[in-house]
Amino acid sequence: MRSAPSGFSTKERILGVAETLFARHGFAGASLRQVTAAAKVNLAAVNYHFGSKESLIEEVFRRRLDELNRHRLAALATVAARPDHTLEDVLDAFIRPALEQSMDSAGGTAFVRVLARAFAEHDERLRKFLSDNYGHVLREFAAAFARLLPQLDKQELYWRLDIVAGALTYAMADFGMIKRKGDVSERSHREQTIQHLIRFSAAGLRS
Secondary structure, rough: OOOHHHHHHHHHHHHHHHHHHHHHOOOOOOOOOHHHHHOOOOOOHHHHOOOOOHHHHHHHHHHHHHHHHHHHHHHHHHHHOOOOOOHHHHHHHHHHHHHHHHHHOHHHHHHHHHHHHHHHOHHHOOOOOHHHHHHHHHHHHHHHHHHHOOOOHHHHHHHHHHHHHHHHHHHOOOOOOOOOOOOOOHHHHHHHHHHHHHHHHHHHHOO
């Protein structure tokens, strides 16, 4: 009865350590030897749970992106069910779940750096994995935005959405000049970030 929780704990520990090391050193820079040493497991444990380094990398993404996109699609479905929904409502469904996850104390910041590396390192295999598994989510949002912005052709819409996604990633990484003040709670700071980004994105999409 105790073997399942132990196995789960080992797998989660490996994923957490791998996420941190990939964020710090990149996918090529972080070796399985480093992962096993930091997670205090042997190589057989990694092979048992993941099979290869490539599969481990993919599972690091699945662990975060599956949850994120469930929340995004649920929020989008709720918004779409309201006939009077606005552009800001759809942006909220896209932005809020991502910022909430990135500000999660349990590794959210590390994952943002991992996500940035996936594009910065030009790993075509990983990009294909992300496109194949999560591209449909972006297409659903693009369709929702297109219905609210009929004046934009597809190419122009995708240009603008790409810029919105870039601004969101920047906010998720907390690289900006605006830092949380000591007398402001994390919840309040996150809400301010969300509202500023929604207003900025809506203005850019409508312009």
